[in-house]
Amino acid sequence: MATVAAGPDEYRKLDERVVAMWTITGMIGSGVVLLGGLAGGTALWLFARVSPLIIIPAWLILASNFLLETRWLPRKRYEATAYRIGVGFFEFRSGLLWKTSVMIPMSRVQHIDLLRSPWEQHYGLATLDLHTAGTTKASQKVPGLEAGTAVRIREELIAAADLEPVDSPDDTRKE
Amino acid sequence: MIDPSRTWERLHSTTLWLPALARLPQIVMLAVLISVWAGVPTGLKIAFWFVFLPATVFHVLRFLTFEFEITASEIFIREGLLWRQERRIPFSRVQDVKIQQGLVHRMFGLAKVELTTAGSEKREVSLELITRDRADELRRAITRQADRRVAGVPDSVEPIGTTLARLTLPQLLLGAATSRMAATLAALIGVILYFKTALYLGSTFIGEHFQDFDRYSNWGESFIPFRGTALGPIIRFFWDDTLGKSIVLILFGFFFSLIRYIVRYGRYQLTQTGDVLTKTHGILRLGSSSLARRRVQALKVEEGLLRRWFGLCDVWVDSGGDRAKVDDEKKREPFVPVMDAAQAYSLVRDVLDHLDNPQPAWKRVSPKAVMRGTKILWLILVSLMIVNAVPFGWFTLVFLPGFPLAYFLNVKWYRNRGYWVDDHYLISRRGWFNRETLYLPIHVVQNVSLTESPFDRRLGLATLAVDTAGQTNTGGGTAIRNLPLEEAIRLQSLLTLGARTAPARRKSVPGPVIQQEAP
Numbered sequence: 063m064a065t066v067a068a069g070p071d072e073y074r075k076l077d078e079r080v081v082a083m084w085t086i087t088g089m090i091g092s093g094v095v096l097l098g099g100l101a102g103g104t105a106l107w108l109f110a111r112v113s114p115l116i117i118i119p120a121w122l123i124l125a126s127n128f129l130l131e132t133r134w135l136p137r138k139r140y141e142a143t144a145y146r147i148g149v150g151f152f153e154f155r156s157g158l159l160w161k162t163s164v165m166i167p168m169s170r171v172q173h174i175d176l177l178r179s180p181w182e183q184h185y186g187l188a189t190l191d192l193h194t195a196g197t198t199k200a201s202q203k204v205p206g207l208e209a210g211t212a213v214r215i216r217e218e219l220i221a222a223a224d225l226e227p228v229d230s231p232d233d234t235r236k237e
Numbered sequence: 238m239i240d241p242s243r244t245w246e247r248l249h250s251t252t253l254w255l256p257a258l259a260r261l262p263q264i265v266m267l268a269v270l271i272s273v274w275a276g277v278p279t280g281l282k283i284a285f286w287f288v289f290l291p292a293t294v295f296h297v298l299r300f301l302t303f304e305f306e307i308t309a310s311e312i313f314i315r316e317g318l319l320w321r322q323e324r325r326i327p328f329s330r331v332q333d334v335k336i337q338q339g340l341v342h343r344m345f346g347l348a349k350v351e352l353t354t355a356g357s358e359k360r361e362v363s364l365e366l367i368t369r370d371r372a373d374e375l376r377r378a379i380t381r382q383a384d385r386r387v388a389g390v391p392d393s394v395e396p397i398g399t400t401l402a403r404l405t406l407p408q409l410l411l412g413a414a415t416s417r418m419a420a421t422l423a424a425l426i427g428v429i430l431y432f433k434t435a436l437y438l439g440s441t442f443i444g445e446h447f448q449d450f451d452r453y454s455n456w457g458e459s460f461i462p463f464r465g466t467a468l469g470p471i472i473r474f475f476w477d478d479t480l481g482k483s484i485v486l487i488l489f490g491f492f493f494s495l496i497r498y499i500v501r502y503g504r505y506q507l508t509q510t511g512d513v514l515t516k517t518h519g520i521l522r523l524g525s526s527s528l529a530r531r532r533v534q535a536l537k538v539e540e541g542l543l544r545r546w547f548g549l550c551d552v553w554v555d556s557g558g559d560r561a562k563v564d565d566e567k568k569r570e571p572f573v574p575v576m577d578a579a580q581a582y583s584l585v586r587d588v589l590d591h592l593d594n595p596q597p598a599w600k601r602v603s604p605k606a607v608m609r610g611t612k613i614l615w616l617i618l619v620s621l622m623i624v625n626a627v628p629f630g631w632f633t634l635v636f637l638p639g640f641p642l643a644y645f646l647n648v649k650w651y652r653n654r655g656y657w658v659d660d661h662y663l664i665s666r667r668g669w670f671n672r673e674t675l676y677l678p679i680h681v682v683q684n685v686s687l688t689e690s691p692f693d694r695r696l697g698l699a700t701l702a703v704d705t706a707g708q709t710n711t712g713g714g715t716a717i718r719n720l721p722l723e724e725a726i727r728l729q730s731l732l733t734l735g736a737r738t739a740p741a742r743r744k745s746v747p748g749p750v751i752q753q754e755a756p
Contacts, residue, residue, distance in 0.1 A: 150733075150734060150737040151730075151733045151734065151737060157688075159690070159691050160688055160689070160690050160691070161688065161689045161694070162686055162687065162688045162689075163686065163687045163688075163729070164684055164685070164686040164687075165684060165685045165686070165687075165729055165730070165732075165733040166683075166684040166733070167682070167683075167684075167733050167734070167736040167737040168737065169736070169737055170682075170683050170684065170736060170737075194683040194684050194704070195683050195706040196683035196684050196704035196705060196706060196714075197704060197705070197706065197707075197708050197713055197714075198702070198704050198708075198713065198714070199683075199684055199686060199702075199704045200683075200704075202684070
């Protein structure tokens with residue numbers, strides 16, 4: 063079975079191209095909001111006589127959001143995100159302010175989806191979606207993986223999940 | 238393909254008319270409603286043509302198209318009029334078995350059976366109706382399957398059941414009086430009394446227009462018997478006064494909730510047969526539900542404020558089949574509706590394997606939790622004081638006692654918050670007024686997440702959240718806040734690796750096998 067380059071139990075980073083992709087998607091997302099805010103603010107100013115003292119700070123907030131989303135956040139997010147394939151478990155950590163780390167026992171992985179949005183296809187990336195039988199957090203997405211790596215990780219996880227000790231009486235019957 | 242060699246069995250012939258008959262009250266209601274503004278003949282016609290007839294036809298068709306076969310290890314179902322569907326449900330997939338018997342069903346010795354599997358959201362199979370004997374046979378077959386897989390019990394041996402819990406009449410009455418419904422109604426009386434007093438006091442200050450607020454109406458006075466006697470004012474109070482009327486209504490509600498509780502949970506009995514737990518309850522409608530012990534996904538002991546006073550509690554259990562979210566209070570079904578707390582904790586030990594101590598030496602979260610919680614409440618109090626200072630001035634000082642109270646509450650909450658992790662279980666306890674203790678077998682853990690908020694990081698704390706599959710009755714996995722970071726990391730890997738090595742119950746293998754065939 064093909065293994066991914068780094069050794070077990072080491073944190074691995076996402077593909078660096080994800081920074082460029084997040085910059086583009088952030089630019090589109092926050093750009094639409096910024097343009098909408100500019101148009102809406104102008105309309106409020108001209109037709110509803112809302113004071114510019116309210117509108118201009120709002121514009122500034124939207125503009126700084128645009129700057130953050132395009133200049134700073136993609137890189138920071140990339141640096142904060144890592145995953146790890148340990149012995150018997152998978153870990154994914156992310157988040158800038160609210161840092162989270164999710165650990166999924168391999169034997170609990172129900173199925174794995176591989177998703178590729180148009181932008182991801184353009185950058186040669188893919189997202190893995192790990193499903194468990196949990197309720198509040200039934201699936202965990204791992205974005206920004208190089209497409210080939212994503213496939214290899216999926217194979218690796220599925221193989222590992224199959225090797226896991228599952229000595230439940232339920233599963234003695236294979237269907 | 239549909240196997241022609243099976244010996245198919247139909248539902249009991251009463252299915253032709255009994256379920257439709259059970260809907261008769263609703264049909265009559267509808268007929269009456271329509272009759273009110275369309276006349277009696279039209280009402281009857283509409284009810285007959287649009288409700289009664291379709292319902293009857295539906296049940297006749299269902300009877301004619303529904304067939305099943307029970308073998309030693311699985312049940313086959315064939316149904317559908319145009320799209321024939323054949324399903325096969327191995328008993329090993331069945332999470333729990335429910336047998337229900339209404340009053341009429343009991344007269345005919347019939348029962349309705351529902352089977353739940355892990356794979357689906359809804360009831361997998363509903364057999365309405367079969368004979369009670371057949372239902373018991375089915376349950377025994379499923380139970381035996383569960384047992385054989387655990388202990389190697391041969392088919393021929395009929396396991397003997399032991400009674401784990403039973404409700405005595407005083408317990409039942411006390412349980413009814415301390416149930417959530419009763420508590421809500423009692424609280425409502427309190428609120429009404431309180432506001433009433435406040436209104437009366439307020440009206441003397443605010444002005445004349447409140448004076449007429451609760452004047453007894455002249456209309457009612459002429460009807461009152463005992464007028465002029467000593468009883469007069471009392472009767473007038475309950476008959477005419479808004480407050481009196483509300484109290485009477487709520488007392489009625491209270492009374493009916495008592496009756497409802499007793500009818501529902503009377504004759505409660507929990508038995509263990511081999512590895513299978515069966516609870517039976519109901520005075521009119523007898524319901525019984527079976528669950529294999531190893532299917533238990535989570536167990537929770539809830540001690541509400543009222544019940545704690547009386548040393549009582551209630552017990553809740555989830556199996557893998559209970560996947561629905563906890564938004565619908567009605568769907569929650571207690572495992573034991575009411576029980577002595579001490580008895581409950583010994584029951585917990587009976588139900589859960591490898592559990593050494595149901596109330597272990599609790600580990601506490603970080604003591605920083607106290608000041609943290611207090612500060613949040615103080616912040617709320619300060620903003621309340623500022624908001625109230627503007628219109629009311631010095632009145633805002635009434636919030637001052639809130640500050641020590643907030644601290645006191647947080648100390649209590651901190652002292653009552655506890656967790657415990659051993660090789661097999663994660664146990665977590667919380668609450669001072671209402672205490673709940675959750676037992677989570679580590680092998681049911683689906684994933685464990687650890688979150689550090691910006692505030693957490695400043696204090697070196699983290700929140701650990703455990704996710705499980707079943708959560709309808711217990712609320713599922715728990716989240717432990719304010720853990721020291723190293724402890725949280727340690728627990729996270731402990732639980733993840735524990736879940737990995739413990740026997741798993743995977744759902745990737747589909748529960749029922751469905752075959753479909755075009756007409």
